[in-house]
Amino acid sequence: MATYTQQPQSGEFVPMPADQGRENLPATPFVFTAYALVWIILVVYVLSLWRRMNRVEREVADLSARAGGRTP
C-alpha cells in the first residue's frame, strides 16, 4: 500500500528550474494519447471493413440478379 507524506505548508511558490522542468514530462497526455490512438485506429479499421463488406455484398447481389437470380 502506498504511503504519502504531507507536504509542509508553503509560504511561497518556488519555480522549478528550467532544466528540471524539461525532464519532468507529465505522463497524462502520453497515456491519454495512447488510449485515444487505440480507439481511433480500431474504429477507423472497423468502419473501413464494414464499408468494404457492404460494397462487395451489394455488387454480388447486383451481379446475381443480372445473372438470372443465380446465387454463387
Next chain:
Amino acid sequence: MSSNSRFVPAALGLALVMFAAAPFVINTAPYESTMGLVQRIFYFHFPAAMSLFAAAFTCGIASLIYLRTRSARADQIAVAGAELAVVFGIIVLTTGPLWARKTWGIWWDWDAKLTSTLVMWLIFSSYLLLRRFGGPGSEMLSAAVGFFGMMLVPFVYVSVNFWRTLHPKTSVVPNLPAPMLVPALWCLTAFLLLFISLLLLRARLEASRSDLDRVALALED
C-alpha cells in the same frame, strides 16, 4: 443464421464492453515504482503486440497451408491475418514510442526489438501491397512473404533477452503482481476477442470477393 454470424457480433460486442471498461479496470492497478502513470500504456501496448503476433501466426500458417493445398479458404484467412497484423502493428508502433518518450526520454531507439518489430510490420505491409498491385498469381508470392513474416515472430519476442535493449524483458509479464496481472489479462482478452472477430469478418469479405469474381465470370460466359 450460421454459428459464425452469431459469434462475430457477440464477440465484437463483448470486446467493445471490455474496451470501454478497460480504463476502470486499469485504474485498479498500482503505479509502477520507477515509471509511474505512463507504465499504464503497457495495458494496451502488450495486448496489441500479442494480437500482432497472433495475426502473424495466422497469416503464416494459413499461407503455408495455401502453398501446400491451394485452398481458397486458407488464402482468405492469410489475407485477413496479414491485414490485422498491419493494424495491430500500427497500434504497437504508435503506443510504444509514446511510452518510450516519457520513460527513456526518446521516441525511438534502433535496437533489436524495435527494429525487428518495424521490419515485421513492413513485411506484412508488403504482403498487402503485393495482393493489391501484384496482379494474377500474386497469391503464391504473398503466401511466401506471409510465411517469412511469421518466422520473425519468435525473433521479435526473444530479442530483448539476447541483445542489449531499452525495452523490458520477456520476464516482465510472467512476473506481474496480481493487481497488475488482472488488468493486463482483461485487456489481452478484449484485444484477442476483437482479433478473432475481425479475422472472421475480414475472411468473409475475401470470400465475398471470390464470389463476386465467380459471378462476374459466369456473366461473361
